[in-house]
Amino acid sequence: MKRITTPISDEEISSLKLGDQISISGVMFTGRDAALPQLVKLINEGKLDFDIEGTAIMHTAVSDAGIAPTTSNKEEIESTIPFLSENGVKIHIGKGMLHDETVEALKENNSIFVITPPVAALLTSKVLEKECVAFESEGMEAMYRLKVENIPGIVAVIGGKSI
Template sequence: MKDLNTPITDEDLLNLNIGDQITISGTIYTGRDAALPQLVELIKEKKVPFDLNGSVIMHTAFSNAGIAPTTSSKVEIESTIPYLSENGIKIHIGKGMLSDETIKELDKNNSIFVITPPVAALLTSKVLDKKCVLFESEGMEAMFKLKVERIPGIVAIHNGLRI
């Protein structure tokens, strides 16, 4: 098990391989269908109220029931991955397969895709604190800033390769 702490650096990713089991601690952001396209627009307008460099984003909503990854290959999510990677996101956490084009963009921007078990109780137990930071009107699909300890995952896409 390899432990990572945010913010993630290029050097952190050098020591990772496909299939590595990792944990992530520190600050991660959440976003899915409703929030991620809006985040891309804020980046284009240079209006993101926090620094995305070295950040981690989990493709999930957040409710009182907890968190669990959503399917990352949904058009509204996968279409944002290249742009978000280009603008500082180092790790995308979700589930499902991504297109060859998205894999190339992750590689080009030295970002990775991590899958995590869709076990809401386990993942929710790793959340120490939460705060809505963008798009509050989207409810549970708003963007949250989470303080987490040891969110588990498996490196699924890295250096242009996939599991």
């Protein structure tokens, strides 16, 4: 298993291969249907007040029940992946297959898509700290900054290839 700590560099991304088992530690953000389109809008308006360069975004909500990935190819989520990759996000974490256009956009921006087991108890046990950083009115679909240790995953999309 390859250990990754965010923020991650382009060189570290380039060292990964399709199918690599990884463990992610450091800071990651959360976002799904409600938050990610709003995040894109904040970036476009120059109003983002936290750094996403080299970060990971897990497609999940945050609730008292924990975290677990949602399906990443929902329009509201997948449509944001190319833009967020272009603007610094290096790792997108979720589940499901991505469209060919998204796979190509990840390649162009040296970003990856990682699948992780949808096991809330396991993933939640890896969260050391959480803080709402944007869109608090969205409730559990607000955007959170998580400090995590050893979130497991498998590189599912890299370099224009998909599992």
